Amino acid sequence: MEPSVDAIAGQLADLYRGAIDPVADRFAWRARPGTGELRGGPTVLLLGNHSSGKSSFINHLLAADVQTTGLAPTDDGFTIISHGKREEVRDGAALVGNPDLPYGPLRSFGDGLVSHLRLKRRPHPLLQQLTLIDSPGMIDTLGDDGGRGYDFPGVVRWLAERADVVLFFFDPDKPGTTGETLQVFEQSLRGLDHKLLIVMNKMDRFKGLQDFARAYGALCWNLGKIIPRKDLPLIYTTYTPVEGAPPPALPKDDFDRARRQLIDEVRRAPMRRVDNLLTQTADFAERLRMHARVLDAAARDLRRFRRRTWLWGGLATLALVAMTAVAGISDGPAWLPIALGVASGCTLWGALWLGRALVDRERRHLLQGLDGLFERLYARPLLVRDRADDLRARWDAVRERTLRTGATLELADTPRLKQGELKALSAAIDVEIPKLRAALHAADAPATPPPD
Ligand SMILES: Nc1nc2c(ncn2[C@@H]2O[C@H](COP(=O)(O)OP(=O)(O)OP(=O)(O)O)[C@@H](O)[C@H]2O)c(=O)[nH]1
Ligand SMILES: [Mg+2]
Incomplete structure (x- = not known):
């Protein structure tokens, strides 16, 4: 039987208490992850260009209209979607002020961020296993602070370090990289490739193979420049069925399979969580x-x-x-x-x-x-x-x-x-x-x- 996250977190807490804490205390070693962090549930963070389909993918996963979707930049903040017996929405202040949740340290990014945070609770069974985090779509306008009023790459880094799976969405319209995407890859995701999954979304929008080849090539070219690895990471080429979208022009079986595989990886977040805890x-x-x-x-x-x-x-x-x-x-x-x-x-x-x-x-x-x-x-x-x-x-x-x-x-x-x-x-x-x-x-x- 699959060992539960809680069972392993419990055994790890015992290890800390029995073998690690006594030495750490006496030799003044740095603070270890708190019980909240150890028991904090598995998390999946969704990042990507604006309108690349992050929120639609979440709605598809939960088979419900949890997030608002639309072609204009829709999300301008981070939404934490976790389990609750009934539907509930709380603002950022309530989220960072809740000692049972591991988001208190986000307060240090200032009110500019807190006012862009939200917690949504839903009674979906998948959310009993993991928490989803939707993020503002990345854009090109960059001021001193990226025009967001808070340290966006810093917040993404904080969330990505604690997440167990990070999905990065691209779409055919912007297979290149916006200014913010570049910044996030360089500053926020460095060293976290092992949890990063790249998604090329909206494959149903391609009119033909040439169209697809051009966009895929552009994406690989751009990724090659920002991911310091010899081999290209795996790219999930897929789409999310959305109401009213015209039927895909390209054969869709492979894209459907890639979506199922992507969803499997999302479901494996609890396993990755335990693995990450052990490594940590x-x-x-x-x-x-x-x-x-x-x-x-x-x-x-x-x-x-x-x-x-x-x-x-x-x-x-x-x-x-x-x-x-x-x-x-x-x-x-x-x-x-x-x-x-x-x-x-x-x-x-x-x-x-x-x-x-x-x-x-x-x-x-x-x-x-x-x-x-x-x-x-x-x-x-x-x-x-x-x-x-x-x-x-x-x-x-x-x-x-x-x-x-x-x-x-x-x-x-x-x-x-x-x-x-x-x-x-x-x-x-x-x-x-x-x-x-x-x-x-x-x-x-x-x-x-x-x-x-
Ligand atoms: N054809 C097609 N349309 C999609 C797909 N995924 C999302 N859409 C549509 O694209 C638009 C943008 O989708 P969202 O899910 O809002 O995108 P987002 O990444 O959350 O955007 P922001 O919140 O602005 O960052 C919506 O109108 C969706 O219906 C897809 O795979 N195929
Ligand atoms: Mg969105």
């Missing part, structure tokens, strides 16, 4: 493990140095105290024990002062040399070429935070990374999470073949 947790835990190990090694080195420094200082003082005592009971000149006594006092004071200065210098030295510590700790895995690139990239993402933690906390007093803790963390990363992923993939239906 594994990534979080692996970075934490690296941070804690490097910080722990630096703290151990510093404690060892501190012990040695105090030992030498203590020994020097002790030697002088012993000499003072010997001079006191021997027949030497009377000033000798006094001079030795003063010297021992000075040595003690000097040892304390110098010791502290040396330890502080060593602390700075160790923090500057974190890269070397990383290389020492990971010497063995770094010998394997594939792993080396991976590990170095991870260390690049972690270094800044580790350095800041080491500089802010008293490094020598940083808690020790206990063997048991490290073992539990490693078991989560190397055993528990892969096990959950294997269960998930075993339950997933055979992957849908790509459209022809």
Whole structure:
């Protein structure tokens, strides 16, 4: 049986509580995704040119007129469509103010955005599985803020990062790229290709094959310029049956099949959601493990140095105290024990002062040399070429935070990374999470073949 998102999210929450949180707390690692984010439902984000058919596709999916459609730019805001026992529409302020929904952080984009947000609830069964987000169609007019009154690419990035599937619609009229499309590909969707599905919509509008070939070629040409990949992504060529549209001129079977495949991908959002959660947790835990190990090694080195420094200082003082005592009971000149006594006092004071200065210098030295510590700790895995690139990239993402933690906390007093803790963390990363992923993939239906 397909493991439910909630069941896996529950197991992940247990993993966080048992193996990840204790280390993260003690080593002051960054905040982990909150329970709301972990339990936040799967999301499908629809982006694209204006009038490319985003809203019509949503209406088709839900077999209801949920969104208004039309040839002029229709949507000028984002609509979150989620499940509710009865039909309901709430404005942006209610949406971002609802602590049960994960949209609170959108408030930071300002009132310009909040007034362009809406929540619609519908009692459709598909919405029990996933939330759909319709977006304003992309246009060419670009002012300083794109003329929208808020940071449009920023908002799209925020939503796309949290979405599990992102559909990008093009249509025959604008197979090229509008100014905003370019901006969104460059600023908002970078690094998110794995969840991006490209749709060439309204295939029923083509009058003939030449028409189609020209538009398809233009789209590929333009995508090639904005998607930094050697191979072109898959393009779903399809259409949405809309009332009153003339019958398609081209054979429509393949377009119908592509639509079914696209809908299948949308329905797989919950599966992708769990997959993304697992990836996110594994990534979080692996970075934490690296941070804690490097910080722990630096703290151990510093404690060892501190012990040695105090030992030498203590020994020097002790030697002088012993000499003072010997001079006191021997027949030497009377000033000798006094001079030795003063010297021992000075040595003690000097040892304390110098010791502290040396330890502080060593602390700075160790923090500057974190890269070397990383290389020492990971010497063995770094010998394997594939792993080396991976590990170095991870260390690049972690270094800044580790350095800041080491500089802010008293490094020598940083808690020790206990063997048991490290073992539990490693078991989560190397055993528990892969096990959950294997269960998930075993339950997933055979992957849908790509459209022809
Ligand atoms: N022939 C045909 N018409 C379509 C198709 N999809 C949508 N339409 C029509 O195209 C027009 C625009 O569709 P919308 O769904 O409003 O497009 P949108 O992408 O939501 O547009 P904005 O909200 O303005 O960004 C409407 O008149 C739809 O009826 C399609 O696949 N084929
Ligand atoms: Mg629309």
